[in-house]
Amino acid sequence: GQNIDQPTEMTATEGAIVQINCTYQTSGFNGLFWYQQHAGEAPTFLSYNVLDGLEEKGRFSSFLSRSKGYSYLLLKELQMKDSASYLCAVRGRDDKIIFGKGTRLHILP
Amino acid sequence: GAVVSQHPSWVICKSGTSVKIECRSLDFQATTMFWYRQFPKQSLMLMATSNEGSKATYEQGVEKDKFLINHASLTLSTLTVTSAHPEDSSFYICSAWDQGRGYEQYFGPGTRLTVT
Numbered sequence: 164g165q166n167i168d169q170p171t172e173m174t175a176t177e178g179a180i181v182q183i184n185c186t187y188q189t190s191g192f193n194g195l196f197w198y199q200q201h202a203g204e205a206p207t208f209l210s211y212n213v214l215d216g217l218e219e220k221g222r223f224s225s226f227l228s229r230s231k232g233y234s235y236l237l238l239k240e241l242q243m244k245d246s247a248s249y250l251c252a253v254r255g256r257d258d259k260i261i262f263g264k265g266t267r268l269h270i271l272p
Numbered sequence: 273g274a275v276v277s278q279h280p281s282w283v284i285c286k287s288g289t290s291v292k293i294e295c296r297s298l299d300f301q302a303t304t305m306f307w308y309r310q311f312p313k314q315s316l317m318l319m320a321t322s323n324e325g326s327k328a329t330y331e332q333g334v335e336k337d338k339f340l341i342n343h344a345s346l347t348l349s350t351l352t353v354t355s356a357h358p359e360d361s362s363f364y365i366c367s368a369w370d371q372g373r374g375y376e377q378y379f380g381p382g383t384r385l386t387v388t
Contacts, residue, residue, distance in 0.1 A: 194375055205365050205379040206316070213375070250315060258369075260306065260377060265315040 165189050167263035169251050174269045175241055183236045183249050183266045191256020197225050197236045198250040200265070206250055209236065238268075246270045274300050276368045278380035285356055286388055292352045293383045295366030301346035302368035306377065307339075310363040322349050356387040 166188045175181040187195070194213040198206035212218055212227035212234060224237040236249055251263040275298040285291050295305055304323050308316040320336075322328040322343035330336045340352040349368075353360055363384055369377040 203363075203382075203384075205382045207379075208376055211375050248315075254375070258304070258371075259318060259321055260367075261318060262308075262316045267313075 185251030282384040305349040
């Protein structure tokens with residue numbers, strides 16, 4: 164079966180760093196995505212990992228370990244606008260992208 | 273960048289009626305389009321995968337006779353919710369993917385359906 168786990172909610176302070184973890188068990192693996200979603204809007208693409216290691220893009224970084232079925236999204240220098248849901252998603256063998264339940268991140272001033 | 277549009281952005285309909293939602297890739301040809309449904313404070317649930325010119329593949333638990341998907345061209349897919357019920361009220365999002373463009377799928381802005 165397919166299973167993608169991430170924390171339901173997290174809280175962090177403006178200017179700080181937060182790490183959102185994601186573990187997955189899927190039928191095949193063709194890449195892992197992180198998306199940001201604000202309430203009532205469609206998801207926006209943040210990152211994609213298909214090989215092990217860290218991908219850095221500005222304030223956001225994403226890490227993947229395929230052997231452990233594990234990824235994390237690291238957000239640095241948090242801003243109030245980063246308050247959103249962060250969705251971990253895996254593309255399986257059949258190229259379908261399955262989403263985790265999402266992590267709601269609250270940023271405190 | 274690649275742009276995907278959805279129409280309408282929101283719709284209210286009465287129980288028992290049918291509603292059609294369009295998903296268009298505006299500046300690229302999408303070999304595959306996906307339809308998702310999202311209930312409040314929940315994640316996106318994949319409903320079906322459609323490839324141009326072939327029948328859609330539905331996820332387990334999704335009624336294909338209720339959610340009709342037509343992928344008539346490389347730039348247009350439609351989702352028709354037939355005999356809508358209040359429990360079908362949700363946020364419906366499509367995404368489009370062109371394997372030749374790489375790994376990213378591009379999301380439409382979503383359609384908010386309310387069935388009264």
